[in-house]
Amino acid sequence: MKDRAKILVIDDSLEMRNVLCGLLRKDQRFEVVEEGAECAHGIAMARYYAPDIAIVDCAPPVDTEPHYGSQLRQVVPSVYIAMFTLQLGKPAIASALSAGCRAYISKIDGPAVWSQAMDHALKGEPFFPGDASSFLVERMLDESEIPLRRLSPRQRQVVQQIAEGRRNTEIAEVLGMSVKTVEAHRLEAMQRLGLRNVAELVRYAIRHCIIEP
Numbered sequence: 001m002k003d004r005a006k007i008l009v010i011d012d013s014l015e016m017r018n019v020l021c022g023l024l025r026k027d028q029r030f031e032v033v034e035e036g037a038e039c040a041h042g043i044a045m046a047r048y049y050a051p052d053i054a055i056v057d058c059a060p061p062v063d064t065e066p067h068y069g070s071q072l073r074q075v076v077p078s079v080y081i082a083m084f085t086l087q088l089g090k091p092a093i094a095s096a097l098s099a100g101c102r103a104y105i106s107k108i109d110g111p112a113v114w115s116q117a118m119d120h121a122l123k124g125e126p127f128f129p130g131d132a133s134s135f136l137v138e139r140m141l142d143e144s145e146i147p148l149r150r151l152s153p154r155q156r157q158v159v160q161q162i163a164e165g166r167r168n169t170e171i172a173e174v175l176g177m178s179v180k181t182v183e184a185h186r187l188e189a190m191q192r193l194g195l196r197n198v199a200e201l202v203r204y205a206i207r208h209c210i211i212e213p
Contacts, residue, residue, distance in 0.1 A: 004028070005122060008051040009035040010042035010058065011084060016107060020055065020084065023111055029122060039068050046075045053080045053121050057107075059087070069099030080121050084114075093132050104132040151189055158185040162198060163205035 007030050011017040017035055024030045030053075034045040039058045046054060054076075058068040069081045082103035083096045096104055103126060105117045113129055120127035151159065154175075161171040168186075172179045186201075195201050 004031045005052040006031050006033045006049060008033060008042060008045055008049060008054045008056075010037070010039060010054070010056040011035075012037040012057065016057070016084075019111075020114065023114060024118070027118070030118070039071075042068075043071055043075060046072055046079065050076050051079055053082065053118075055082045055084045055105075057084045067095055067099035069096060069101045073100050080124060082117055082121060082127070088130075088132070103127040106130060106132075151192060152185075155185045155189040155192070158182055159189050159201060159205055162186060163202045 007024055009017060009021055009024070009032060011020070014037070017037070021032050021035055024032050033049040033051060034042075036042060036045065039056070042054070042056060042058075045051075054072055056068060056072070069083070072079055072081055080103075081099075081101040082105055083101050084105050084107060085092070086107050088106060093104055102124075103117050103121060105114060105127070106129075109129065116129075117127045154177075157175055158171060161174060166174070168179045168182045171182045175182070190196070190201060193201075193204060195204060
């Protein structure tokens, strides 16, 4: 970022906005270019100022409405978005993550944590303390296991053998099956995992620790 990061603050609570902006204005690394209560106003100001960081308190979207973070990123693709909120439920956190938000800060954490969040924002690093951190860990564990559960034990064996560089004839001999069966398992495994070729299959196997890199 530049010498002074441009910050946009959107929060419908005047009291919270004053506290946060007061904290930011004491730090020479930041310049609060605009603050306001309305999300629509924030989009317009983002378009005008192209802020480096946007700190926002907006409700999660309803129905097919795009998340506010997605709307901001359409206007300023490089903006670092930090949700500043009292909404700590899993749906709200998941929605923010999917929209590209890089930080999720609880208002009740107080200025010390808010300052930590700003340190991370300056470096472009994600910041998810407390409940948001716990949710991220759960989500990562779930996502790492779900794809593997799509494979049968035989399919996983075939994937491992292919990723280790063996040809179909070698795999058939090692696993005691026909070459056609090996090929059928490979195709089915790739379809279940959404992979297009052997190179993607190898990368998948390494990423999910089916084989060592």
